[in-house]
Amino acid sequence: MESPKKSSKKWLIILSIPVLLVVAAVAGIKLYFTSDRLKALILPKLQAATSRQIEVGDISLSLFPTIAVTLDNLTVSNQAGMKFDQPNILTLDELQINVKIWPLLQKKVEVASVILHHPSIYLESEPDETTNYSSKSVANKASTAGQGEASAGSLLLSDLQIENAEILDIDKKFDSRILIQGMNQKASAEILEGQALLHIHGATTIDKFSYGTREAFLLDGIPVTASELISYNIEKGELNFDSIEAKLRDLPLSVHGNITDLSTVPFLNVSVSAPSATFAELLSLVPPEMLKSAKGINSSGNIALAMLIKGHSSDKLNPGISGNFAVSNGTIQYQSLPKSITGVTVNGVFNKPEAPIGSKTGGTFGIDKFSATLGGSQLSGSLNVTDFYNPVIALVLNGSMSLDEVKEYYPLEAGTEVSGKLSANVNVSGPAKVPANLHASGSLGFTNVTIKTAGSPNPLQNLNGSITFNNQSVESKSLAMVVGQSDFNMSFSLKNYLSMVMKSTEPSATPSLSVTLTSKQIRTADLMSSAPETTKTAGAPKKSSGGMLLPGIDITANVTIGKLAMQKFAFTDVRGAVGVSKGIVTLQNFSLNGFGGSVVTKGMVDLRDTANRPFNLALNINKVDAKQMLTNFSSFSKYLTGTLTMNTNLKGDLDDTLGINKKTLTGDGKVLAENGSLSGFPLMDQLSSVTGDQDLKQLTFKTWNCAFTIADGRMKFSTMTIHSAASDFTVNGSQGLDGTMDYTLGVKLPASVSSRVHLSGVADQISQFFKDKQGNYNLNFAIGGTMDSPSVKLDTKAQADMAKQALKDSATTVLKKKAGDILNNFFKH
Numbered sequence: 001m002e003s004p005k006k007s008s009k010k011w012l013i014i015l016s017i018p019v020l021l022v023v024a025a026v027a028g029i030k031l032y033f034t035s036d037r038l039k040a041l042i043l044p045k046l047q048a049a050t051s052r053q054i055e056v057g058d059i060s061l062s063l064f065p066t067i068a069v070t071l072d073n074l075t076v077s078n079q080a081g082m083k084f085d086q087p088n089i090l091t092l093d094e095l096q097i098n099v100k101i102w103p104l105l106q107k108k109v110e111v112a113s114v115i116l117h118h119p120s121i122y123l124e125s126e127p128d129e130t131t132n133y134s135s136k137s138v139a140n141k142a143s144t145a146g147q148g149e150a151s152a153g154s155l156l157l158s159d160l161q162i163e164n165a166e167i168l169d170i171d172k173k174f175d176s177r178i179l180i181q182g183m184n185q186k187a188s189a190e191i192l193e194g195q196a197l198l199h200i201h202g203a204t205t206i207d208k209f210s211y212g213t214r215e216a217f218l219l220d221g222i223p224v225t226a227s228e229l230i231s232y233n234i235e236k237g238e239l240n241f242d243s244i245e246a247k248l249r250d251l252p253l254s255v256h257g258n259i260t261d262l263s264t265v266p267f268l269n270v271s272v273s274a275p276s277a278t279f280a281e282l283l284s285l286v287p288p289e290m291l292k293s294a295k296g297i298n299s300s301g302n303i304a305l306a307m308l309i310k311g312h313s314s315d316k317l318n319p320g321i322s323g324n325f326a327v328s329n330g331t332i333q334y335q336s337l338p339k340s341i342t343g344v345t346v347n348g349v350f351n352k353p354e355a356p357i358g359s360k361t362g363g364t365f366g367i368d369k370f371s372a373t374l375g376g377s378q379l380s381g382s383l384n385v386t387d388f389y390n391p392v393i394a395l396v397l398n399g400s401m402s403l404d405e406v407k408e409y410y411p412l413e414a415g416t417e418v419s420g421k422l423s424a425n426v427n428v429s430g431p432a433k434v435p436a437n438l439h440a441s442g443s444l445g446f447t448n449v450t451i452k453t454a455g456s457p458n459p460l461q462n463l464n465g466s467i468t469f470n471n472q473s474v475e476s477k478s479l480a481m482v483v484g485q486s487d488f489n490m491s492f493s494l495k496n497y498l499s500m501v502m503k504s505t506e507p508s509a510t511p512s513l514s515v516t517l518t519s520k521q522i523r524t525a526d527l528m529s530s531a532p533e534t535t536k537t538a539g540a541p542k543k544s545s546g547g548m549l550l551p552g553i554d555i556t557a558n559v560t561i562g563k564l565a566m567q568k569f570a571f572t573d574v575r576g577a578v579g580v581s582k583g584i585v586t587l588q589n590f591s592l593n594g595f596g597g598s599v600v601t602k603g604m605v606d607l608r609d610t611a612n613r614p615f616n617l618a619l620n621i622n623k624v625d626a627k628q629m630l631t632n633f634s635s636f637s638k639y640l641t642g643t644l645t646m647n648t649n650l651k652g653d654l655d656d657t658l659g660i661n662k663k664t665l666t667g668d669g670k671v672l673a674e675n676g677s678l679s680g681f682p683l684m685d686q687l688s689s690v691t692g693d694q695d696l697k698q699l700t701f702k703t704w705n706c707a708f709t710i711a712d713g714r715m716k717f718s719t720m721t722i723h724s725a726a727s728d729f730t731v732n733g734s735q736g737l738d739g740t741m742d743y744t745l746g747v748k749l750p751a752s753v754s755s756r757v758h759l760s761g762v763a764d765q766i767s768q769f770f771k772d773k774q775g776n777y778n779l780n781f782a783i784g785g786t787m788d789s790p791s792v793k794l795d796t797k798a799q800a801d802m803a804k805q806a807l808k809d810s811a812t813t814v815l816k817k818k819a820g821d822i823l824n825n826f827f828k829h
Contacts, residue, residue: 050079052079052089054076056072068097068098071092071094072094074091075090075092077089086124092118092120093118094117096117112159115160125173129315161186163184176212176213177210177213177217178209181208182205182208191234197231197234201228202227202230203228205225209248210222222285223249224248224249229243244256252277255272256271265313267319268310268311270309271306272307273305274305277303277304278299298334305323307322309321311354320351320353320354324349327347329345330344330372337409339374346369347369349366361390363387364385366383367381370382375409377405395428397426399423403450418451427441437471440470440471441470443466443468445466446463446464446479450462460481463481464481466478476490484526484527487520491515491516493514494511512554512556513553513556517557518559524566554579559574572592575591578590587617597624599619600622601618619650620647625644626640642675645674646669648671663713669707670708676700676701678701679698680698681787682788683787686790687745690759693749695756704723706718713738717735718732719731726753728747728748739787741786746779750777754777780794
């Protein structure tokens with residue numbers, strides 16, 4: 001018989017055998033299922049099921065004390081053959097799953113934890129409705145899974161954690177974007193044995209929730225918190241939102257309802273409400289820059305929001321959305337300002353029925369009432385829009401505002417000041433996409449309005465008058481204002497204006513503006529912006545100013561201006577008509593008094609092409625002061641005085657500074673200068689030196705008359721004549737617009753000055769041949785060089801012929817020899 005000690009050892013050995021076998025089995029399983037072997041077993045099946053490339057950095061398996069699976073660096077790509085902006089639909093730093101062992105032996109699934117570290121999900125929908133998240137093979141399998149099946153056992157998920165998730169959803173067809181950053185989720189789930197009902201409890205935080213278009217967010221960086229109580233009926237395929245309480249920044253929201261028929265075409269019946277929110281909580285969603293925060297904003301009042309999402313939802317259907325909203329007893333006060341905007345009231349409704357995705361009909365939005373009070377100012381209105389895709393609008397806006405009070409309620413830009421009274425009455429109704437069919441009417445009234453901005457050195461002051469409009473035109477019979485020292489009194493009519501402010505698919509007539517302007521004085525300096533000058537870099541090339549900015553409307557303006565003061569000119573009695581059409585400016589008998597005389601011009605300037613701005617002008621200048629006028633255009637003004645009359649037609653191109661491109665200039669005309677003088681002109685100094693007549697240095701003339709043509713960069717003269725008390729001048733030839741000279745000059749000096757004429761290089765005996773029968777000197781010169789550095793050469797051919805004839809008539813050889821010597825000496829010069 002065995003001793004008790006031996007018997008106990010035997011039983012210990014026998015009982016330890018299963019434990020050792022289990023340990024050995026666990027060790028064997030762990031040694032067998034290495035990371036590479038697990039990848040080889042799992043990944044091909046997942047890739048085949050999803051039609052996606054799936055990559056995992058590492059897979060590890062643990063069997064004690066729980067069955068634990070860990071996946072590192074999981075990447076799920078988009079389906080093969082499909083191109084999207086990003087290559088992967090999912091990336092995940094780490095996935096951990098822990099399942100308790102012993103409950104499995106009792107047909108119970110108890111998941112100790114599921115933890116997802118930094119999942120990043122990218123969803124994209126193309127304009128053709130192709131998405132990177134749809135999979136027909138997966139959808140078909142999912143549609144049949146779970147139908148009519150109840151749970152045979154129980155499931156308990158004690159701890160589901162999602163840490164630092166990111167989700168980006170881009171819909172290119174509807175130009176929308178949703179971005180979720182820093183999402184953290186904690187949840188638990190349970191299915192009781194014998195039941196088909198999954199209960200989920202959870203809590204969610206999102207650091208930043210953003211929604212808007214692909215270009216800009218409407219809601220940007222909104223923090224979100226939520227607690228969820230959700231149940232899912234597996235047999236019915238029904239998801240119930242038993243209770244979801246959320247906050248978008250400060251705005252509380254409640255969600256209730258359900259989604260049925262999840263196994264076929266889901267049907268939503270979900271309500272979202274904010275029944276007890278405040279105005280301040282609603283404004284917390286609006287970006288501060290849109291509210292001009294001015295170091296903070298205080299608000300009060302109540303809001304009510306109720307929205308119902310009801311209808312089928314699938315890849316072909318959108319559910320219907322309807323709801324209403326209201327703001328009552330609202331106030332807004334900027335912390336830096338002394339007074340509150342009060343009486344803010346808004347009542348509105350919206351509705352968009354269930355419709356196929358991409359449907360271009362349906363939807364209404366209405367603000368039945370809007371009102372606000374700013375001290376003594378009242379604003380009210382309404383807006384209704386039907387059919388979002390082909391909108392028909394009905395807008396009403398009424399109000400009167402004391403602009404002096406605005407700064408006490410609303411933060412203005414630095415340097416901006418407003419005062420006076422503004423009243424408005426606006427009604428607009430009709431199809432927004434066809435401006436011509438809109439019915440618009442209303443008026444704007446101005447009483448002693450002043451507006452000053454930081455960028456304008458002179459405020460707009462004493463704006464008085466009214467503007468009325470309908471859908472055909474905007475008109476004012478009388479509108480007066482002062483800018484700096486400039487005053488404006490005008491009436492105008494702007495037709496077809498709606499095509500300027502609304503896009504239209506329908507062809508419409510070009511907008512046209514007719515203006516009558518009367519002013520005692522206009523100073524262009526009053527109308528210029530005081531924008532800061534940019535720093536010029538030494539040696540930097542001059543940049544083109546580009547094309548002249550003209551509005552896309554036809555303009556006809558009749559102006560009467562007592563005084564027009566420009567940067568370099570000052571004109572009086574400015575009258576005429578100016579037209580602008582399709583980039584072409586026309587002048588019709590535009591007249592003004594300036595430079596001591598008058599100017600009348602007509603013609604056109606084509607400003608459509610920035611590289612080529614042709615002009616064609618007829619210019620009549622009558623008895624202007626030559627020095628005053630030419631000082632602004634030519635350095636020749638420092639030599640010339642007198643009155644100037646000119647009739648000319650000029651064609652050419654303007655350069656990028658709106659100066660004349662001399663290479664393209666052509667034209668013709670006549671010039672008459674009277675009772676003037678030419679003093680200090682280098683050419684006259686040269687003539688004085690050649691002739692010995694010092695009086696030529698300052699030429700006083702009675703008339704200076706010539707006809708000219710301009711072509712190829714030169715001005716050609718056809719017999720220019722200058723008459724003075726002491727001499728006459730005749731000019732033929734041309735002068736370049738660059739200042740070069742090439743012409744012949746005939747000078748007739750009277751006999752009375754013969755005593756002081758001494759021709760340089762000409763013997764006294766020969767000088768008699770330059771005289772006519774009356775004793776007047778007739779001299780011909782070839783003029784070259786430039787205006788600043790002329791060359792003057794006396795023409796002696798006629799005098800040489802006369803001298804030769806005199807030799808033939810000589811009676812003595814001595815006289816002939818002496819005359820020959822003199823002649824030879826003369827020709828050397």
